[in-house]
Amino acid sequence: ANSETISIEQKLAVQSIRRFLESKTSYDVLPVSYRLIVMDTSLLVKKSLNILLQNNIVSAPLWDSHTSRFAGLLTSSDFINVIQYYFSNPDKFELVDKLQLDGLKDIERAIGVRPLDQGSIHPFKPLYEACCKMIESRSRRIPLIDQDEETHREIVVSVLTQYRILKFVALNCRETRYLKRPIGELNIITQGNLLSCRMHTPVIDVIQLLTQGGVSSVPIIDEHGRLVNVYEAVDVLGLIKGGIYNDLSLSVGEALMRRSDDFEGVYTCTKNDKLVTIMDTIRKSRVHRFFVVDEEGLLIGVLTLSDILKYILFEE
Amino acid sequence: LATSSIKHNTLCVASIVRYKRKYVTQMLYAPL
Amino acid sequence: STIAILPSSLPQIHRANMLAAGSAAATKISPLSIKKSKTKWHFGIRSRSYPLDVMGEIYIALKNLGAEWAKPSEEDLWTIKVRWKYDMGQPTNEKIPDLMKMVIQLFQIEANNYLVDFKFDGWESSYGDASPSSNEDEMSTFSAYPFLHLTTKLIMELAVNS
Numbered sequence: 083a084n085s086e087t088i089s090i091e092q093k094l095a096v097q098s099i100r101r102f103l104e105s106k107t108s109y110d111v112l113p114v115s116y117r118l119i120v121m122d123t124s125l126l127v128k129k130s131l132n133i134l135l136q137n138n139i140v141s142a143p144l145w146d147s148h149t150s151r152f153a154g155l156l157t158s159s160d161f162i163n164v165i166q167y168y169f170s171n172p173d174k175f176e177l178v179d180k181l182q183l184d185g186l187k188d189i190e191r192a193i194g195v196r197p198l199d200q201g202s203i204h205p206f207k208p209l210y211e212a213c214c215k216m217i218e219s220r221s222r223r224i225p226l227i228d229q230d231e232e233t234h235r236e237i238v239v240s241v242l243t244q245y246r247i248l249k250f251v252a253l254n255c256r257e258t259r260y261l262k263r264p265i266g267e268l269n270i271i272t273q274g275n276l277l278s279c280r281m282h283t284p285v286i287d288v289i290q291l292l293t294q295g296g297v298s299s300v301p302i303i304d305e306h307g308r309l310v311n312v313y314e315a316v317d318v319l320g321l322i323k324g325g326i327y328n329d330l331s332l333s334v335g336e337a338l339m340r341r342s343d344d345f346e347g348v349y350t351c352t353k354n355d356k357l358v359t360i361m362d363t364i365r366k367s368r369v370h371r372f373f374v375v376d377e378e379g380l381l382i383g384v385l386t387l388s389d390i391l392k393y394i395l396f397e398e
Numbered sequence: 399l400a401t402s403s404i405k406h407n408t409l410c411v412a413s414i415v416r417y418k419r420k421y422v423t424q425m426l427y428a429p430l
Numbered sequence: 431s432t433i434a435i436l437p438s439s440l441p442q443i444h445r446a447n448m449l450a451a452g453s454a455a456a457t458k459i460s461p462l463s464i465k466k467s468k469t470k471w472h473f474g475i476r477s478r479s480y481p482l483d484v485m486g487e488i489y490i491a492l493k494n495l496g497a498e499w500a501k502p503s504e505e506d507l508w509t510i511k512v513r514w515k516y517d518m519g520q521p522t523n524e525k526i527p528d529l530m531k532m533v534i535q536l537f538q539i540e541a542n543n544y545l546v547d548f549k550f551d552g553w554e555s556s557y558g559d560a561s562p563s564s565n566e567d568e569m570s571t572f573s574a575y576p577f578l579h580l581t582t583k584l585i586m587e588l589a590v591n592s
Binding site: 109112113114115116117118119120121122124125126129130132133145147205228237239240 | 420428
Binding site for chain 3: 120122136228229230231233234235281309310312320323324332335336337338339340341342343345349350351359360373
């Protein structure tokens, strides 16, 4: 009877949170005062890396001053493409060193990567719609675009991420406290033939896994299958910052030593954890995924912010 | 207009703009 | 709750494990310590040059960049009302205002310390349409990027010239 009650409460809570997402707009998620860092596409890629790291951000909208339009988002995928291009063309060091942001499209074409469809949405559309667009485009962020009322030029008002939306829900929806069913019952964990690697795997192979798998992190396991660490797409920024020319031969364990000391660590959970505590953790910490392990620490699967968002948007 | 010191041949300018009832500090990084 | 942070993923512990495993490169790789240097912001740009020289530099830079300006009034030599054709390279059949207006003003902060301030002043159309003069208050969605872009060009022109 108790688990029946819990199931009903969870179902009602999810539906209520969904109505909340339908009743709010992306504009509501924005702080009263915030900053938006934009880069001119004529900047050098290596300069843009410094700007991201200095401002402690991993993505930024691009602005093409020739056409006076926005030119999409700079994300860690772009830096991964540059590394892959350089790895296939080690003689092109000069070109990579002088590469400008408006040259990233050519790099995508050169390595045969389909550009990430970012999509965009008006700030005053329902938040629920922004979430659906992000899930659709498999992107973890979406630019909020309005129009200058005099010149009809695009304005990037902000860029909304899945993390910010889930944190907004965790902060504003009291119903999260009724999400008490174990996540192992909800069929939202990505498990079974999970991409993984070992600590001695060459970092360039792990970067290839990120691209081929279309994932933003690769778990590192030991000989028993226990989770030891995780290589994330954003770690590539540190790799390039250190000069990619001499780092590609490194193992992923050595490459992880470039991580700055303020890295918070990899979050794990088990199948018995509930979304109430998952959401509370998202409210308190900058966490982007939870690796699901068993009592022995053996890797079972991963619960990403997309998985949580999909459950709230479409399940129950 | 706010400006930052020019470093590594990169200039950053910013201005605080009202968007509806919120305030955005729009920052643009451009190469010298 | 069994939510936890994986101890072996903390940088300090990971580093110790790698060194213990005797990794050769591990001794040479240091953590990324980007000093998140707080960007130091200034209002406008500062100058210690003689005021009229500053104004002269600005007019020269504006001329080099193809901008035009209203003849300054005798009473106020220190304010320049600028108009800048903002062509975006691609023809647009829709009539959108293409002349950006900007006000550049010299202020004295203290003895021989001056500040050049740049202010966005709306748009005009080069084909004469009186652009809707939505006043400052109503206008609530305007893109600052063309303005920011032109000020970077002007600042660069001044930096290069000086």
